[in-house]
Amino acid sequence: xxxxxxxxxxxxxxxxxxxxxxxxxxxxxxxxxxxxxxxxxxxxxxxxxxxxxxxxxxxxxxxxxxxxxxxxxxxxxxxxxxxxxxxxxxxxxxxxxxxxxxxxxxxxxxxxxxxxxxxxxxxxxxxxxxxxxxxxxxxxxxxxxxxxxxxxxxxxxxxxxxxxxxxxxxxxxxxxxxxxxxxxxxxxxxxxxxxxxxxxxxxxxxxxxxxxxxxxxxxxxxxxxxxxxxxxxxxxxxxxxxxxxxxxxxxxxxxxxxxxxxxxxxxxxxxxxxxxxxxxxxxxxxxxxxxxxxxxxxxxxxxxxxxxxxxxxxxxxxxxxxxxxxxxx
Amino acid sequence: xxxxxxxxxxxxxxxxxxxxxxxxxxxxxxxxxxxxxxxxxxxxxxxxxxxxxxxxxxxxxxxxxxxxxxxxxxxxxxxxxxxxxxxxxxxxxxxxxxxxxxxxxxxxxxxxxxxxxxxxxxxxxxxxxxxxxxxxxxxxxxxxxxxxxxxxxxxxxxxxxxxxxxxxxxxxxxxxxxxxxxxxxxxxxxxxxxxxxxxxxxxxxxxxxxxxxxxxxxxxxxxxxxxxxxxxxxxxxxxxxxxxxxxxxxxxxxxxxxxxxxxxxxxxxxxxxxxxxxxxxxxx
Numbered sequence: 124x125x126x127x128x129x130x131x132x133x134x135x136x137x138x139x140x141x142x143x144x145x146x147x148x149x150x151x152x153x154x155x156x157x158x159x160x161x162x163x164x165x166x167x168x169x170x171x172x173x174x175x176x177x178x179x180x181x182x183x184x185x186x187x188x189x190x191x192x193x194x195x196x197x198x199x200x201x202x203x204x205x206x207x208x209x210x211x212x213x214x215x216x217x218x219x220x221x222x223x224x225x226x227x228x229x230x231x232x233x234x235x236x237x238x239x240x241x242x243x244x245x246x247x248x249x250x251x252x253x254x255x256x257x258x259x260x261x262x263x264x265x266x267x268x269x270x271x272x273x274x275x276x277x278x279x280x281x282x283x284x285x286x287x288x289x290x291x292x293x294x295x296x297x298x299x300x301x302x303x304x305x306x307x308x309x310x311x312x313x314x315x316x317x318x319x320x321x322x323x324x325x326x327x328x329x330x331x332x333x334x335x336x337x338x339x340x341x342x343x344x345x346x347x348x349x350x351x352x353x354x355x356x357x358x359x360x361x362x363x364x365x366x367x368x369x370x371x372x373x374x375x376x377x378x379x380x381x382x383x384x385x386x387x388x389x390x391x392x393x394x395x396x397x398x399x400x401x402x403x404x405x406x407x408x409x410x411x412x413x414x415x416x417x418x419x420x421x422x423x424x425x426x427x428x429x430x431x432x433x434x435x436x437x438x439x440x441x442x443x444x445x446x447x448x449x450x451x452x
Numbered sequence: 453x454x455x456x457x458x459x460x461x462x463x464x465x466x467x468x469x470x471x472x473x474x475x476x477x478x479x480x481x482x483x484x485x486x487x488x489x490x491x492x493x494x495x496x497x498x499x500x501x502x503x504x505x506x507x508x509x510x511x512x513x514x515x516x517x518x519x520x521x522x523x524x525x526x527x528x529x530x531x532x533x534x535x536x537x538x539x540x541x542x543x544x545x546x547x548x549x550x551x552x553x554x555x556x557x558x559x560x561x562x563x564x565x566x567x568x569x570x571x572x573x574x575x576x577x578x579x580x581x582x583x584x585x586x587x588x589x590x591x592x593x594x595x596x597x598x599x600x601x602x603x604x605x606x607x608x609x610x611x612x613x614x615x616x617x618x619x620x621x622x623x624x625x626x627x628x629x630x631x632x633x634x635x636x637x638x639x640x641x642x643x644x645x646x647x648x649x650x651x652x653x654x655x656x657x658x659x660x661x662x663x664x665x666x667x668x669x670x671x672x673x674x675x676x677x678x679x680x681x682x683x684x685x686x687x688x689x690x691x692x693x694x695x696x697x698x699x700x701x702x703x704x705x706x707x708x709x710x711x712x713x714x715x716x717x718x719x720x721x722x723x724x725x726x727x728x729x730x731x732x733x734x735x736x
Contacts, residue, residue: 205571319596322584329571329581330562333642336532336652337585338554384572384626387598 151304158307159183162190176409185295188306189401189419192362192371195310197397198317198390199355200376202348205328205386210260211245212372214267215349216356216365218244220274223290223360228281234305234357241353244270246346293364293416295405302361309358313351317390324348325386362401363416371397374423381434396426483546485510485650485681486531491540493526500526502705503540508698510545510649513672513682515692515712518702519725524685527702528652531683532560544650552650556585559648561639563655569628575638576623579610582646613645614638617671633664640671651675653684657691669695689716 166177166186176182203212219237226236244266251262278287289297298306317324326334327344335341352372359368379392404419411418432439486508493501501523508514516524529535530542533553544552552558559582580599583606588595590602599606614620617637622630627638636656643651657665672682672695686692692699692712699715701707707724708715 205568318598321598322581322587325573326581326584329573329578330560330567332529332532332534332562332566333560333581335534336553336558336560337556337646338533338550338588339584341534380572385574385577386572387600389572 148301148304151307152300155187155300155303155307159187162187173406176406181296181298182405182409184298184300184303185405185415186402188298188303188362189295189405189415190398191306191310192359193375193397193399193401193419194394195313195355195397196359196368196371197375197379197394198314199352200372200374200397201379201386201390201393202324202328202376203352203372204376204380206348208352209369209373210263211248211349212352212356213369214248214263215241215245215353216368216372217267217274218270219353219356219360219365220290221270221277222274224274224277224281228277232301232305233360237357237360238353240270240274241356242350245349245353249346289364290360291364291366292414293360293362293367295362295415296409298361306358306361309354313355313358316347316351320344320347363419367416367420370420370423371400374420374427375400378423378427378430381430381436396423400426483510483543484508485512486542486544486683487546488527488530488542489540491530491537491542493523493530493535493537500704501530501537504702504705506700506706506709508681508683508700510681511676511679512697513676513695514684514698514700515696516683516685516700516702517687517689517692517724518707522703522724524702525654528560528654528683528685531650531652532558554585556589556646557649559643559646559651561636561643561651561653561656564632564635564659566654567627567635569635571627573627574623575614575619575625575627575630576610578627578638579613579623579641579645580606582613582642582644583609585646609645609647610641613641616644616674617641618667631661631664632659633661633668636660636668637664637671640668644671644675649680651680651682653682655686656684657686657688 163177163183166174177186203209219241222236222238222240223233224236225240226233229236248259248262248266251257251265252259257265275287278290323334323339323344326337326339327341327348331341334344355372356365356368359371362368363371375393375396376389378396379389382392383389400419400423404422405415407413407422408415408418431437434440484507486506488504488506491501491504492499500521504523504527516527518524526535530537531544531549533549542549544558549558577599583602584599586609587597587599587602587606594601611620614623617640619634619637619641622634627635630638640653640656643653656668660668675682676697684692684696693716696712698710699712700709701715701720701724703724703726708717708720
């Protein structure tokens with residue numbers, strides 16, 4: 124009976140997904156263990172006082188997650204800065220909340236729900252902007268506050284305020300294996316996509332009209348970049364939380380923007396700033412027993428402040444130049 | 453896999469190309485550079501272009517002139533694929549715009565205001581971006597590589613293009629550090645490196661010093677001798693009259709089109725500019 128085949132199709136797909144998911148997560152575990160081992164080889168080179176916190180497995184997982192998040196956020200933050208998407212990053216990160224809540228209700232991995240609601244909101248912003256006279260900033264304001272409010276309401280019904288706090292501000296010390304695997308997966312997908320479509324992304328951010336004249340599908344690139352942003356935000360949720368992730372999507376790129384004049388170098392430096400802030404922030408938060416997400420962002424902001432003062436495009440150079448110009452003139 | 457030599461790969465690639473091309477070859481030789489038939493376009497409000505009919509022959513320097521809001525930039529947007537016409541059809545060298553875009557046949561030289569000059573990119577990398585279309589034509593594994601992985605042919609094309617606009621010495625500079633005229637020359641070099649047949653130039657002479665203007669007109673002349681078609685939007689009626697083979701006077705539709713002397717009559721200009729401001733430098 125053909126009806127029979129179709130009626131148990133969902134069940135079959137379900138079984139298949141569980142089996143494949145199991146196999147994938149086995150592989151994921153192996154990869155994660157390998158990465159942690161490599162990481163610890165490097166960590167153990169440092170003096171004992173610094174190494175000490177990282178003897179705990181939960182700290183090792185937290186460190187790997189933070190490094191991944193710092194790196195991926197760093198790379199994407201360059202596009203956020205150059206496309207002036209800071210507000211969009213903020214919007215998507217808030218819009219992720221109802222997805223997390225709904226996924227929790229349905230028993231799905233929260234990753235999927237967050238991705239769906241983030242993507243839907245960013246598409247919704249585009250729809251409002253293109254079809255009405257409302258401009259982009261207001262469209263974002265409407266969509267992301269509405270989504271965020273919906274998320275807060277749902278969560279207040281189903282979970283404790285600790286849960287809400289973890290989602291909003293991160294809980295990197297409590298990162299477990301499945302979340303770490305998803306972060307790793309999202310990171311690899313994002314970095315690989317940026318590598319494969321570097322030409323398209325560069326020309327689209329620099330001169331979208333020429334990108335279109337060369338036959339590139341700019342709509343596709345636009346939404347593709349938004350989806351990558353969503354994926355990264357979701358992957359960073361557990362580390363720095365919804366509210367602070369936007370900092371990691373702006374500060375590393377902004378810092379690198381002050382230092383160099385080529386996009387590949389900007390991405391490298393932004394990734395380095397992201398990784399450094401993640402490691403230093405995690406360490407300081409452990410030592411002084413303070414909130415890890417907040418500490419990571421404060422370290423990043425400190426690095427930016429240094430660049431702001433001392434970089435070739437920074438304030439000190441400008442003042443010095445001004446002074447010599449006045450003296451000579 | 454070992455005995456597949458590079459020449460074999462190249463030969464296969466050439467064969468693939470020739471399979472694709474012949475259908476269009478005959479049409480391409482005789483078709484005009486741009487043919488717009490009954491084109492209407494809108495941003496959602498009133499029509500910006502109303503039943504525009506315009507045929508631009510190949511190998512000429514054509515100036516598009518008209519008041520602000522006459523649809524000049526919209527016309528360029530249609531040709532570069534940023535916008536689609538709501539009605540009517542546009543062909544470039546006898547084929548739909550989207551085919552010619554994929555073939556790197558259309559290049560766009562932007563107005564100065566459209567570019568973010570703080571963008572971290574060097575002169576060389578801007579011109580190299582003109583090759584991205586050609587790089588993408590190289591087939592599936594290679595087209596996904598970042599530009600640094602492409603060598604020889606592409607680099608030579610970039611060097612030649614920079615040399616043609618006399619910017620080779622400054623190729624490592626960030627674009628933001630250039631003068632107005634130098635910026636224009638870099639973007640012109642990008643169009644040359646692209647080996648485009650149709651060049652769309654948006655205000656190529658705005659804010660350009662004398663030496664750069666001279667160089668730019670030299671490049672225009674050479675490009676035209678090579679059979680390329682140059683379409684430029686400009687407010688500079690005096691230069692347009694002096695250098696253009698053909699002028700199209702636009703105000704939502706074509707007011708007049710043809711040789712400069714026949715188009716630039718007071719009557720036509722008054723009609724196009726609707727009795728309003730007629731650009732300075734042009735008072736007979």
